[in-house]
Amino acid sequence: MAIQEAQLEEVSSGLAPVSPGWFVINASDAAWVRNDAFGGRCVFEGSQRVLMGRPDVEAQMFPQTGFTLFSG
Numbered sequence: 203m204a205i206q207e208a209q210l211e212e213v214s215s216g217l218a219p220v221s222p223g224w225f226v227i228n229a230s231d232a233a234w235v236r237n238d239a240f241g242g243r244c245v246f247e248g249s250q251r252v253l254m255g256r257p258d259v260e261a262q263m264f265p266q267t268g269f270t271l272f273s274g
Contacts, residue, residue, distance in 0.1 A: 241274040
């Protein structure tokens with residue numbers, strides 16, 4: 203069984219996966235969650251926080267993804 207490519211859509215902070223599957227994305231294009239105290243982070247998932255403002259989209263979590271990018 204072949205795994206399909208995930209669909210990426212623009213959310214308020216960048217591109218996020220809105221369907222299951224694999225994808226390739228440039229970190230600068232991906233959705234980032236920002237916090238004044240902690241800086242920014244990119245988890246490469248379509249978490250509920252990333253998808254705020256998109257109640258029409260179900261969160262997409264990928265247990266195979268094991269890293270997060272941080273920026274200060």
